[in-house]
Amino acid sequence: MRKCGFIAILGAPNAGKSTLVNQLVGQKVSIVSPKVQTTRSRIMGIAIQGDCQLILIDTPGIFEGKRKLDHAMVKEAFDASANSDAVVLVIDVTKPNLELAHKLCEQHKKGLILCLNKIDLIEKENLLKLTSAVSAFKNIKATFMISALRNDGVKDLAEHLCNELPESPWLFPEDQITNIPMRSWATEVTREQIFLTLHQEIPYNIFVESESWEEFENGSVKISQAIVVAKNNHKGIVLGKGGQTLKKIGQTARHELESQLERRVHLKLFVKVEEDWQEKSWALRAFGIGT
Numbered sequence: 340m341r342k343c344g345f346i347a348i349l350g351a352p353n354a355g356k357s358t359l360v361n362q363l364v365g366q367k368v369s370i371v372s373p374k375v376q377t378t379r380s381r382i383m384g385i386a387i388q389g390d391c392q393l394i395l396i397d398t399p400g401i402f403e404g405k406r407k408l409d410h411a412m413v414k415e416a417f418d419a420s421a422n423s424d425a426v427v428l429v430i431d432v433t434k435p436n437l438e439l440a441h442k443l444c445e446q447h448k449k450g451l452i453l454c455l456n457k458i459d460l461i462e463k464e465n466l467l468k469l470t471s472a473v474s475a476f477k478n479i480k481a482t483f484m485i486s487a488l489r490n491d492g493v494k495d496l497a498e499h500l501c502n503e504l505p506e507s508p509w510l511f512p513e514d515q516i517t518n519i520p521m522r523s524w525a526t527e528v529t530r531e532q533i534f535l536t537l538h539q540e541i542p543y544n545i546f547v548e549s550e551s552w553e554e555f556e557n558g559s560v561k562i563s564q565a566i567v568v569a570k571n572n573h574k575g576i577v578l579g580k581g582g583q584t585l586k587k588i589g590q591t592a593r594h595e596l597e598s599q600l601e602r603r604v605h606l607k608l609f610v611k612v613e614e615d616w617q618e619k620s621w622a623l624r625a626f627g628i629g630t
């Protein structure tokens with residue numbers, strides 16, 4: 340009999356949740372960056388492990404923010420855990436947020452699976468100390484020590500997760516790896532490049548909107564996207580001197596789109612100002628978070 344179910348991946352910002360989901364799926368479905376708050380909405384990564392289809396829900400990191408956007412992001416994470424068959428809590432061993440971990444363990448009475456991540460960056464002795472600190476937490480069903488980046492320990496985790504899921508037909512076709520539509524995925528690719536290229540407050544205050552997607556007979560595709568900034572003076576920073584920054588973002592995003600889509604891509608990016616969109620419900624709805 341086949342098994343299938345939903346697994347929410349929770350944790351503090353930057354813990355490595357999206358890296359873990361991508362490793363479990365075996366392909367990149369969720370964007371990753373060294374900055375916190377990269378993931379903004381729930382993104383499903385669908386993995387197959389033997390007879391089992393694991394529907395992994397990558398979530399935004401849990402943090403205390405002030406903006407409407409911040410609240411909507413954190414709500415995404417809690418909604419995912421409320422509606423799932425299993426919950427994985429990812430902890431960055433180099434910056435463990437034990438207060439948050441403790442709180443989440445208390446809240447999840449049905450139990451959760453702990454993943455101590457980034458073990459490639461820590462001395463064994465310190466890891467043991469951390470393990471003993473978290474072993475006192477309630478409701479932990481199992482603990483794994485992994486390096487999501489190096490794919491170390493991830494297979495054991497996948498096998499364990501199958502035990503947590505109910506018998507059920509698979510909910511998605513075998514070759515489907517995510518639930519997000521192609522156009523939204525393409526805007527995420529651009530957003531990832533913005534996270535990797537721009538600094539300070541800029542990446543946290545932009546969103547990327549799909550404007551059009553045109554397919555041509557020769558197999559190529561023309562994708563047009565708007566980079567929406569929240570302040571007029573952010574526009575110049577995104578453009579850079581003589582438009583160089585935007586050009587660089589566009590080039591790298593195009594390469595990534597071409598390699599994933601396996602076709603020629605024309606990517607047209609432009610910058611639009613939408614004052615304080617982070618506080619506007621319509622904007623949050625536009626990228627699928629908040630109601």
Ligand SMILES: Nc1nc2c(ncn2[C@@H]2O[C@H](COP(=O)(O)OP(=O)(O)OP(=O)(O)O)[C@@H](O)[C@H]2O)c(=O)[nH]1
Nearest residue numbers: 352353354355356357358376377378400486487488
């Ligand atoms: N050395 C090391 N780095 C890792 C590991 N896992 C993730 N990272 C890095 O940690 C950073 C954050 O990874 P993400 O996967 O974006 O983290 P996240 O938890 O999804 O972050 P948010 O979406 O912002 O909440 C990236 O630079 C990753 O390459 C790991 O096992 N070892």
Ligand SMILES: [Mg+2]
Nearest residue numbers: 356357377378
């Ligand atoms: Mg993420």
